[in-house]
Amino acid sequence: MKALAYEKAHTLDAFDLDLVDVEEPRLREGDLLVEVRAVGINPGETLIRRTRSAAPGGRVVLGWEFAGIVVAVGPAVTGFRVGDRVLGTGDTTRDGCWAERVAVDHRVVAVLPDEVGFADAASVPIGVLTAWEALFRDQDELPAGIDRVLVVGGAGGVGSMATQLLKARTSAFVVGTASRPESRNWVAAQGADLVVDHSGDVAAQLRDTGVGSIDMVFSTSGTSGHLGWIIEVLRPFGHLATIDLSGPVDIGAFTGKSLSLHTEMVFSRITVGGDAESQAAVLARTAEDLAAGRLRPIVTTSLQGLTVETMRRAHTIAETGRTIGKTVITL
Numbered sequence: 546m547k548a549l550a551y552e553k554a555h556t557l558d559a560f561d562l563d564l565v566d567v568e569e570p571r572l573r574e575g576d577l578l579v580e581v582r583a584v585g586i587n588p589g590e591t592l593i594r595r596t597r598s599a600a601p602g603g604r605v606v607l608g609w610e611f612a613g614i615v616v617a618v619g620p621a622v623t624g625f626r627v628g629d630r631v632l633g634t635g636d637t638t639r640d641g642c643w644a645e646r647v648a649v650d651h652r653v654v655a656v657l658p659d660e661v662g663f664a665d666a667a668s669v670p671i672g673v674l675t676a677w678e679a680l681f682r683d684q685d686e687l688p689a690g691i692d693r694v695l696v697v698g699g700a701g702g703v704g705s706m707a708t709q710l711l712k713a714r715t716s717a718f719v720v721g722t723a724s725r726p727e728s729r730n731w732v733a734a735q736g737a738d739l740v741v742d743h744s745g746d747v748a749a750q751l752r753d754t755g756v757g758s759i760d761m762v763f764s765t766s767g768t769s770g771h772l773g774w775i776i777e778v779l780r781p782f783g784h785l786a787t788i789d790l791s792g793p794v795d796i797g798a799f800t801g802k803s804l805s806l807h808t809e810m811v812f813s814r815i816t817v818g819g820d821a822e823s824q825a826a827v828l829a830r831t832a833e834d835l836a837a838g839r840l841r842p843i844v845t846t847s848l849q850g851l852t853v854e855t856m857r858r859a860h861t862i863a864e865t866g867r868t869i870g871k872t873v874i875t876l
């Protein structure tokens with residue numbers, strides 16, 4: 546089958562993915578073999594392209610967000626049949642879905658109702674799972690006492706789904722951040738009650754609009770640079786949930802207000818252990834919510850065909866750090 550693959554880690558300028566013939570994926574007992582119809586593109590995949598090389602003689606196939614059709618079912622799988630339309634993620638330690646077919650653990654896949662198109666479906670799995678686990682942790686709702694949530698990077702793939710989830714499933718007042726007119730409009734369209742500019746003084750903007758302190762900040766972008774105001778706007782015993790924190794962090798700054806810090810990595814359950822089935826359950830609810838219109842797809846750039854050129858364009862958009870919604874490639 547055909548797949549987009551590369552051998553050595555490389556920069557965008559030296560973009561080196563090729564459409565090559567690779568062996569058919571080998572199914573593990575709990576796997577589905579899925580014919581890929583659409584893939585969502587994530588900044589994390591561009592990071593892996595820049596930093597991960599294949600073992601000698603091998604190649605890397607990226608891509609862990611897809612929608613497609615089940616063409617084979619492993620012997621230990623229940624709940625899926627050949628012909629099912631599905632959406633899912635994957636496992637970053639295995640070959641991904643930028644290929645005609647992908648072998649994927651059924652615990653990170655859910656059946657997709659006929660009403661939802663493949664491209665629309667491929668725009669949501671990573672955003673919704675990341676947001677769900679960061680906001681709700683092991684529950685299906687916000688922890689008690691969280692009524693005001695601020696989403697940093699509200700126009701991105703994760704921030705968009707976080708805002709939609711909060712408005713669809715909770716009664717929280719949601720503040721989103723965006724720094725440009727087009728991203729501000731997008732955040733408002735996702736349902737945010739208030740939009741503030743993360744390139745300005747966020748604490749002052751919250752004061753000026755009469756919003757008191759924040760119970761939970763969900764920070765998806767530029768978190769290290771925002772920690773000062775995040776700590777300022779959080780109430781005592783408030784929560785910071787984040788997915789992109791890197792570099793040294795002064796934990797002492799959190800203790801004055803007894804703040805909690807939660808980190809989230811959406812692939813942890815499948816790569817290092819945990820309740821991976823819970824991700825299939827969240828995806829199944831998401832598929833129902835998409836079909837019922839309670840959640841909306843977030844495709845903003847739609848590219849046709851799994852080719853070097855469409856993928857180069859998708860990586861170029863992702864590496865701007867300015868994506869609104871999501872780029873999707875349809876096969």
Ligand SMILES: NC(=O)c1ccc[n+]([C@@H]2O[C@H](COP(=O)([O-])OP(=O)(O)OC[C@H]3O[C@@H](n4cnc5c(N)ncnc54)[C@H](OP(=O)(O)O)[C@@H]3O)[C@@H](O)[C@H]2O)c1
Pocket residue numbers: 587588589671675697698699700701702703704722723724725728729743765766767768770787788789809810811812863866867868869870
């Ligand atoms: N840990 C996990 O499980 C996980 C899962 C998914 C993604 N991630 C990571 O989380 C980050 C966000 O992912 P994504 O897919 O949502 O990214 P994205 O779609 O590329 O996010 C783009 C948005 O980020 C905003 N942004 C850019 N710089 C910012 C800054 N300094 N402060 C606040 N907002 C900023 C932009 O808004 P403006 O243009 O309005 O400034 C833009 O709309 C990435 O680093 C990604 O790798 C982690």
